[in-house]
Amino acid sequence: MAVSDHVDLPTFMEGVKKRNPHQPEFVQAVQEVAEDIFEFIQDNEDYHAQQILRRIAEPDRVVSFRVCWEDDNGNVRVQRGWRVQNNNAIGPYKGGIRFHPSVTESVLKFLAFEQTFKNALTGLPMGGGKGGSNFNPKGKSVREIMRFCQSFMTELYRHIGADIDVPAGDIGVGGREIGFMFGQYKRITNNFTGVLTGKGLEWGGSLIRTEATGYGAVYFLANMLATRGEDLTGKTAVISGSGNVATHAAEKIVQLGGKVLTLSDSGGYIHDPDGIDQEKIDWVKTHKTHRRGRIEEYVAAYPKATFVAGKTPWSVPCDVALPCATQNELLGDDARTLIANGCQAVAEGANMPTDLEGVHVFKAARILYAPGKASNAGGVAVSGLEMSQNSERRSWKEDELQQMLKDIMAGIHKSCLTFGDQGGGYIDYVKGANIAGFKKVADAMLAFGVV
Numbered sequence: 001m002a003v004s005d006h007v008d009l010p011t012f013m014e015g016v017k018k019r020n021p022h023q024p025e026f027v028q029a030v031q032e033v034a035e036d037i038f039e040f041i042q043d044n045e046d047y048h049a050q051q052i053l054r055r056i057a058e059p060d061r062v063v064s065f066r067v068c069w070e071d072d073n074g075n076v077r078v079q080r081g082w083r084v085q086n087n088n089a090i091g092p093y094k095g096g097i098r099f100h101p102s103v104t105e106s107v108l109k110f111l112a113f114e115q116t117f118k119n120a121l122t123g124l125p126m127g128g129g130k131g132g133s134n135f136n137p138k139g140k141s142v143r144e145i146m147r148f149c150q151s152f153m154t155e156l157y158r159h160i161g162a163d164i165d166v167p168a169g170d171i172g173v174g175g176r177e178i179g180f181m182f183g184q185y186k187r188i189t190n191n192f193t194g195v196l197t198g199k200g201l202e203w204g205g206s207l208i209r210t211e212a213t214g215y216g217a218v219y220f221l222a223n224m225l226a227t228r229g230e231d232l233t234g235k236t237a238v239i240s241g242s243g244n245v246a247t248h249a250a251e252k253i254v255q256l257g258g259k260v261l262t263l264s265d266s267g268g269y270i271h272d273p274d275g276i277d278q279e280k281i282d283w284v285k286t287h288k289t290h291r292r293g294r295i296e297e298y299v300a301a302y303p304k305a306t307f308v309a310g311k312t313p314w315s316v317p318c319d320v321a322l323p324c325a326t327q328n329e330l331l332g333d334d335a336r337t338l339i340a341n342g343c344q345a346v347a348e349g350a351n352m353p354t355d356l357e358g359v360h361v362f363k364a365a366r367i368l369y370a371p372g373k374a375s376n377a378g379g380v381a382v383s384g385l386e387m388s389q390n391s392e393r394r395s396w397k398e399d400e401l402q403q404m405l406k407d408i409m410a411g412i413h414k415s416c417l418t419f420g421d422q423g424g425g426y427i428d429y430v431k432g433a434n435i436a437g438f439k440k441v442a443d444a445m446l447a448f449g450v451v
């Protein structure tokens with residue numbers, strides 16, 4: 001007879017903490033999911049007996065490696081690289097690569113864990129993974145970045161493959177870095193295959209991949225507002241970040257009739273009371289991506305705006321908020337301030353931008369609050385579509401892909417309703433997303449037995 005593991009949540013979390021010392025981000029991500037899953041599995045003996053949650057919270061493998069490269073002055077530099085392959089129950093591992101000095105094993109384990117549920121929610125056959133390095137691309141020359149990417153791929157290539165693990169971009173990794181890494185993969189293996197997504201259009205990339213995360217987050221937000229008979233017309237939006245996700249979320253808000261008040265980076269935020277329109281968004285894209293500039297320079301170009309150094313934008317009153325920069329950038333007090341100022345809806349473009357206290361504040365206030373694993377899944381969804389196009393050796397048209405993205409975001413919203421509708425007009429999107437994602441992965445794992 002099976003020995004079931006009917007421990008309570010605090011005991012389960014004690015075990016997670018003990019097995020993952022000094023990994024606070026990973027523990028936080030597991031806690032957020034376990035809070036909902038414990039209730040869901042309480043009457044399901046199979047999930048208990050097979051220890052499914054415990055198994056999903058133990059990555060299949062964590063590969064850590066040295067990355068040596070030479071800077072422009074001929075100095076030898078040493079960084080650490082990782083690939084975390086969390087779970088491939090429903091498809092090849094899939095998840096981005098992050099280059100940022102804050103990258104640690106804990107950060108990548110939390111991201112790979114979250115990715116497992118997010119990818120399941122898209123309805124596409126993708127498992128969960130994540131990778132990266134503590135390499136800081138800021139201030140590096142293009143040739144230094146190329147040499148780093150080549151060295152990183154010289155180790156990574158043996159762990160990935162079109163049917164094994166398909167990385168993409170994330171913070172600090174855009175089209176340029178994907179190009180350098182794909183070039184090195186191809187050179188080493190002599191194999192032109194869909195081993196990375198976010199590729200250039202000329203060499204196997206998909207239309208709308210660049211826009212998909214930000215656009216998808218706003219489609220999800222529009223779905224949430226529609227449950228209360230509202231839309232984005234005339235709504236004010238506060239957005240953090242000024243990278244890929246933030247600028248495309250801003251673009252879609254503007255297209256749907258909203259007014260964007262803020263953007264930010266790690267130096268602080270800008271507040272433009274006139275609204276950040278398409279022309280200004282284009283300026284930010286060029287300034288941050290091509291000129292590698294700082295957001296504070298926005299006020300020189302648009303003098304009616306103000307720059308607030310060292311702060312996040314959550315004290316600016318708004319109707320909707322989209323945290324699109326990084327993890328734990330919206331804390332409990334920020335959540336209280338947003339609600340006090342009348343914010344009706346929060347859709348996360350970043351991964352785990354709201355800390356656990358903030359999540360609890362949003363849930364208690366019963367506002368429309370979407371966790372990143374639901375609302376930012378548009379990027380990986382179009383990555384999944386890029387994989388399909390690569391397998392078929394064809395490219396779909398932009399309007400076909402736009403429609404697929406919209407449908408996928410509507411499908412994720414529907415899954416959240418299935419498991420998150422609490423009655424009385426309140427939908428707990430965190431619970432809905434956690435349970436819908438978990439169930440799909442868990443049922444596949446049950447079919448495989450103890451492996």
Ligand code: NDP
Pocket residue numbers: 100102169170171172173213241242243244245246264265266267324325326327329349350351376377379380
């Ligand atoms: P980018 O590198 O394009 O932009 C990141 C933005 O966040 C920059 O404005 C950056 O500011 C800011 N930022 C990064 N780290 C910090 C920090 N520690 N404190 C304050 N600001 C910070 O990345 P993306 O836009 O691609 O990613 C943003 C978020 O969205 C991440 O959480 C990522 O995991 C998530 N995401 C991205 C997807 C994608 O398709 N790209 C898919 C799903 C989720 P600065 O310039 O100062 O560094």
